[in-house]
Amino acid sequence: MTSNSTDAPEWARRRSFAIISHPDAGKTTLTETLLLSAGAIRLAGQVRARGENRRTQSDWMKIEQERGISVSASVMTFEHRGLLFNLLDTPGHEDFSEDTYRTLTAADSAIMVLDAAKGVEPRTLKLVEVCRLRDIPIVTFINKMDREALDPVDLLEDIQDKLALDATPMQWPSGSGKRFKGVLDIATNDLLRFQKPGEDRDPHEPAERVALDGSAIGEVLSAEEADELREGAEVAKELCPPFNRQSFLEGHLTPVFFGSALRGFGVRELLEGLADIIPGPAPVTASSNGNPVEIEPGGKEVAGFVFKVQANMDPNHRDRVAFVRLCSGRFKRGMKLKTEAGKQLTVSSPILFFAQDREIADEAFAGDVMGVPNHGTLRVGDSLSESGKIRFTGIPNFAPEILRRARLADPLKAKHLKKALESLAEEGVTQLFRPTLGGDFIVGAVGALQIDVMRERVAAEYGLEVDFEAAPYETARWIEGDRDKIEAFADRHKSAMAVDINGDPVFLAKSAWEVSYSEEKFPDVSFHRAKERS
Numbered sequence: 001m002t003s004n005s006t007d008a009p010e011w012a013r014r015r016s017f018a019i020i021s022h023p024d025a026g027k028t029t030l031t032e033t034l035l036l037s038a039g040a041i042r043l044a045g046q047v048r049a050r051g052e053n054r055r056t057q058s059d060w061m062k063i064e065q066e067r068g069i070s071v072s073a074s075v076m077t078f079e080h081r082g083l084l085f086n087l088l089d090t091p092g093h094e095d096f097s098e099d100t101y102r103t104l105t106a107a108d109s110a111i112m113v114l115d116a117a118k119g120v121e122p123r124t125l126k127l128v129e130v131c132r133l134r135d136i137p138i139v140t141f142i143n144k145m146d147r148e149a150l151d152p153v154d155l156l157e158d159i160q161d162k163l164a165l166d167a168t169p170m171q172w173p174s175g176s177g178k179r180f181k182g183v184l185d186i187a188t189n190d191l192l193r194f195q196k197p198g199e200d201r202d203p204h205e206p207a208e209r210v211a212l213d214g215s216a217i218g219e220v221l222s223a224e225e226a227d228e229l230r231e232g233a234e235v236a237k238e239l240c241p242p243f244n245r246q247s248f249l250e251g252h253l254t255p256v257f258f259g260s261a262l263r264g265f266g267v268r269e270l271l272e273g274l275a276d277i278i279p280g281p282a283p284v285t286a287s288s289n290g291n292p293v294e295i296e297p298g299g300k301e302v303a304g305f306v307f308k309v310q311a312n313m314d315p316n317h318r319d320r321v322a323f324v325r326l327c328s329g330r331f332k333r334g335m336k337l338k339t340e341a342g343k344q345l346t347v348s349s350p351i352l353f354f355a356q357d358r359e360i361a362d363e364a365f366a367g368d369v370m371g372v373p374n375h376g377t378l379r380v381g382d383s384l385s386e387s388g389k390i391r392f393t394g395i396p397n398f399a400p401e402i403l404r405r406a407r408l409a410d411p412l413k414a415k416h417l418k419k420a421l422e423s424l425a426e427e428g429v430t431q432l433f434r435p436t437l438g439g440d441f442i443v444g445a446v447g448a449l450q451i452d453v454m455r456e457r458v459a460a461e462y463g464l465e466v467d468f469e470a471a472p473y474e475t476a477r478w479i480e481g482d483r484d485k486i487e488a489f490a491d492r493h494k495s496a497m498a499v500d501i502n503g504d505p506v507f508l509a510k511s512a513w514e515v516s517y518s519e520e521k522f523p524d525v526s527f528h529r530a531k532e533r534s
């Protein structure tokens with residue numbers, strides 16, 4: 001094989017990444033501008049417009065509209081410089097953190113968006129922690145430079161201190177807010193010029209470049225501003241380590257870009273940065289017949305895992321789409337794939353999600369995210385492969401912080417309710433627990449909004465009126481240990497024992513205190529806050 005990139009294998013062209021941020025930092029705006037910069041969409045407003053469109057299709061999305069937040073994750077594919085980018089959209093709202101965490105398991109890198117006036121916010125911190133579980137590389141975009149911002153040195157220190165990540169500025173801003181003149185490209189010493197309000201610019205185009213040491217700089221910056229910028233860049237070079245790709249790929253260093261997503265400034269440069277540095281699919285450790293195996297993106301066998309399931313996207317058809325992240329092999333339409341539990345399905349109409357359209361895919365490769373329509377065969381966390389022997393791990397369920405008892409207005413519909421709740425649990429919207437005693441359904445969620453979404457969806461999609469009333473439990477823990485120890489524990493806590501949707505034992509605790517007390521009393525039983533699908 002030559003080094004010519006057109007000869008590179010298909011999988012090596014894939015770049016799957018997610019954007020993470022604290023709500024309001026500008027994730028949606030950046031997503032839209034990135035797609036515009038890549039030429040994947042033409043008009044501003046299309047990302048949202050597309051959202052509106054979907055909302056009219058599905059009732060539960062009314063919640064999104066009413067509350068003005070985005071709760072459904074999806075993927076958008078676009079091409080730039082011969083690379084195929086899969087942008088995984090993560091919901092920003094805190095209540096949907098589980099969904100976000102799982103989506104991150106399908107990404108090979110992440111862009112962290114910070115509000116320049118706020119720096120690292122609590123939700124950023126949590127999301128970065130998740131990225132670091134897998135050490136995925138993080139690129140930083142400091143947004144809203146057109147507003148008054150914190151000092152850039154303070155912003156970099158914030159990243160280093162709060163996230164324990166080395167931060168390397170690829171650019172240095174000249175002012176902010178009304179005094180924002182642009183950013184210095186540290187590698188070339190060119191100022192990327194920010195246009196004044198009112199001056200329209202096309203986000204397809206790179207920013208105008210003016211050499212900092214050339215004569216034309218006087219037209220953009222006053223002598224004082226130019227000096228200040230030179231000094232700032234010097235300080236940055238002294239304080240921050242130089243960019244090191246290896247360190248970035250290992251998740252220890254984040255390159256930092258500055259801009260304004262709303263004004264389309266710095267986004268094209270960010271996109272070029274992504275094309276230069278973010279990685280394609282890497283080998284993944286999985287297991288086969290209980291033995292660890294390294295799944296190579298160039299490997300022969302088609303294998304991947306389900307990180308999200310979305311049901312009833314179209315209420316007229318009880319469709320379900322499982323989002324599968326492929327990790328190896330060359331997938332061909334019509335292929336038969338098996339789950340590790342031995343369920344087989346023929347994937348006859350796999351979907352690829354281009355920014356404007358969905359397309360039936362004839363082929364897909366490692367690094368791709370493919371939608372697989374199915375009738376409930378696939379669940380979040382399932383592994384899919386040709387042999388059915390490969391099992392991917394690391395897709396978590398989190399201990400719910402809200403537990404509710406589902407109570408039907410019409411008790412004769414219990415069977416329907418079971419089906420609806422199971423289906424939503426399989427999608428990962430909420431969790432479902434069946435207490436060992438009694439016939440109640442206990443649903444669990446990490447955030448209150450999940451319960452609202454569930455109520456709406458159970459009504460809209462299954463025609464059931466359900467009350468989710470307070471349950472006498474505050475939290476849940478998956479328990480693990482030798483069988484006799486588990487039985488001894490269960491015996492003492494009959495009224496607090498339940499099983500989850502996979503039949504695994506769960507302890508429903510009345511309080512966090514009860515959990516610690518039980519941990520002390522039953523040292524041979526382990527209590528888990530998160531469970532990996534097995």
Ligand code: GDP
Pocket residue numbers: 021022023024025026027028029030092143144145146147259260261262263
């Ligand atoms: P998300 O919650 O992270 O998806 O944030 P949005 O993209 O919805 O942005 C939140 C708010 O910040 C919106 O009112 C945006 O118009 C605004 N915003 C986003 N980017 C910028 C920016 O670069 N400059 C300014 N001034 N406002 C921005």
